[in-house]
Amino acid sequence: MGLTLLILAILALLVVFFFIATYNRLIALKNQIDFSRGNIEALLKKRYDLIPNLVATVKAYAKHERETLEKVTALRSRIGQAKDDAERFKLEGEMSGLLGRLLVQLEAYPELKANENFLQLQAALNEIEEQLAAARRAYNAAVVQFNNAVEMFPSNLVASWMGLKPRPVFEAGEAAHAAPNVGNLFNS
Amino acid sequence: MDLKTYARLRPVIAALARERRAAWAMLAALWLGVLALGGLFGAFLVRLGGGTAHLLAALAGAAALAAWLSPAVLYPFKQRFKREIVKPLLEHAFEAVTYAPLGSVSALDLEASLLFKSVPAEEVTGEDLVVGRRGGVTVRFSEVRAGGGLRQKRRRGEARITYEAPAFRGLLFVADFNKPSPGIVVAYPERWLLARPLIALERVQLEDPRFERHYKVFASDRVFAFYALSPVFMEALAAFAEIAGPLAFSVVYGKLYLALPGSRNRLEPPLFGPLLSPRLYQGFMQEVGLLLELVEALRLNRRIWGQMS
Numbered sequence: 106m107g108l109t110l111l112i113l114a115i116l117a118l119l120v121v122f123f124f125i126a127t128y129n130r131l132i133a134l135k136n137q138i139d140f141s142r143g144n145i146e147a148l149l150k151k152r153y154d155l156i157p158n159l160v161a162t163v164k165a166y167a168k169h170e171r172e173t174l175e176k177v178t179a180l181r182s183r184i185g186q187a188k189d190d191a192e193r194f195k196l197e198g199e200m201s202g203l204l205g206r207l208l209v210q211l212e213a214y215p216e217l218k219a220n221e222n223f224l225q226l227q228a229a230l231n232e233i234e235e236q237l238a239a240a241r242r243a244y245n246a247a248v249v250q251f252n253n254a255v256e257m258f259p260s261n262l263v264a265s266w267m268g269l270k271p272r273p274v275f276e277a278g279e280a281a282h283a284a285p286n287v288g289n290l291f292n293s
Numbered sequence: 294m295d296l297k298t299y300a301r302l303r304p305v306i307a308a309l310a311r312e313r314r315a316a317w318a319m320l321a322a323l324w325l326g327v328l329a330l331g332g333l334f335g336a337f338l339v340r341l342g343g344g345t346a347h348l349l350a351a352l353a354g355a356a357a358l359a360a361w362l363s364p365a366v367l368y369p370f371k372q373r374f375k376r377e378i379v380k381p382l383l384e385h386a387f388e389a390v391t392y393a394p395l396g397s398v399s400a401l402d403l404e405a406s407l408l409f410k411s412v413p414a415e416e417v418t419g420e421d422l423v424v425g426r427r428g429g430v431t432v433r434f435s436e437v438r439a440g441g442g443l444r445q446k447r448r449r450g451e452a453r454i455t456y457e458a459p460a461f462r463g464l465l466f467v468a469d470f471n472k473p474s475p476g477i478v479v480a481y482p483e484r485w486l487l488a489r490p491l492i493a494l495e496r497v498q499l500e501d502p503r504f505e506r507h508y509k510v511f512a513s514d515r516v517f518a519f520y521a522l523s524p525v526f527m528e529a530l531a532a533f534a535e536i537a538g539p540l541a542f543s544v545v546y547g548k549l550y551l552a553l554p555g556s557r558n559r560l561e562p563p564l565f566g567p568l569l570s571p572r573l574y575q576g577f578m579q580e581v582g583l584l585l586e587l588v589e590a591l592r593l594n595r596r597i598w599g600q601m602s
Binding site: 137140141144235236239240242243245246247249250 | 472499500515517518523
């Protein structure tokens with residue numbers, strides 16, 4: 106009788122330890138995702154603030170890129186009005202692709218490349234893009250760890266009790282997937 | 294090394310092969326001469342009334358003297374090899390290069406890398422310092438030995454002589470890391486089970502499974518680890534580990550440190566075996582070439598996104 110009770114008590118203790126450890130791990134993973142998301146948002150805000158300067162600088166030199174510049178301005182405005190994070194992140198992904206293509210196209214304007222203001226903006230945007238790429242990778246790695254914990258046995262038992270659901274990974278927008286038209290660059 | 298460079302260097306290599314034979318002949322003569330003198334001295338001691346022990350002691354003393362003098366006999370060959378073969382090979386690999394066979398990266402570099410426990414500067418020795426530029430990135434590297442050897446330690450008032458393993462022995466490579474964000478990343482080979490960073494850093498898991506198989510990464514900031522270790526750079530580091538073996542590396546405030554452990558000096562001429570084989574020279578620069586591929590990966594990152602020069 107005494108031995109059975111002892112075994113039951115040890116088992117109960119093990120279950121409690123497992124529960125506490127898994128609970129804390131899941132919370133840490135969730136916080137890591139939120140932290141990574143915060144990093145992405147800070148960088149996106151930085152880029153959002155730089156776009157009007159870029160458009161103003163480029164407008165005077167690159168008249169043939171009017172259409173792309175209008176798209177950038179319109180997309181920026183849609184980002185400002187986005188209803189939720191999912192939509193905003195999707196639009197920001199499109200903005201990355203659009204800006205990347207614009208910066209490549211602007212290589213064809215020698216006067217622009219001699220403009221100190223533009224060079225600084227280009228360097229700042231490139232740097233933000235690189236940091237953004239790193240922040241997205243960090244975010245996605247955190248999400249994969251979290252999702253594994255939420256979906257794998259036995260931690261999924263605690264996760265479902267906590268009401269945690271798998272999170273979507275950050276994907277680049279359609280514009281980022283689209284290959285730039287190299288032919289246009291050679292023709293210009 | 295390509296065949297053109299080899300063909301250009303072949304007459305020098307042939308002359309060096311003759312010089313190496315002459316150095317070996319001189320070395321053999323030195324040993325025979327010194328041992329003969331030792332034997333004569335031993336025989337003289339025996340004649341004065343000594344025993345076999347005296348004869349053996351005289352021979353052992355002579356052998357020690359010959360061993361002490363041997364490096365001096367081989368030194369001219371080694372220096373000529375480094376000057377006439379290693380230097381042109383390095384000039385072929387770099388845009389601009391300075392090679393100092395007796396120089397070394399500084400003890401401060403080793404300490405700043407945060408990879409190994411610090412040792413007093415006077416205990417850091419090295420040779421074969423190379424300072425060069427490749428693709429606009431400045432690099433420097435040398436063979437380094439930090440610490441180690443016999444030490445006297447006191448335990449409860451009693452002096453004890455103990456042997457301590459070197460903190461690091463191998464090739465230390467330092468390159469400019471052209472990324473403006475401040476931060477620290479330290480990585481050890483996965484197989485160095487006990488290796489831990491010297492300062493408090495967070496363990497970071499990256500998304501490349503091939504890279505994760507070879508390295509464990511610690512960083513001051515998770516996002517900085519992803520920022521410093523771009524996919525291209527991780528791929529180059531994983532390829533390096535698969536070809537050349539374990540490598541520890543760190544990124545510390547704008548510098549990249551790569552530490553390739555090993556007791557063999559990679560730029561030392563071979564004392565045995567065929568000197569004229571082209572395969573020897575292909576293998577000779579292999580590790581340096583692999584390190585330069587890592588620099589290429591860095592340069593590629595900079596060209597795509599990094600600072601405008």
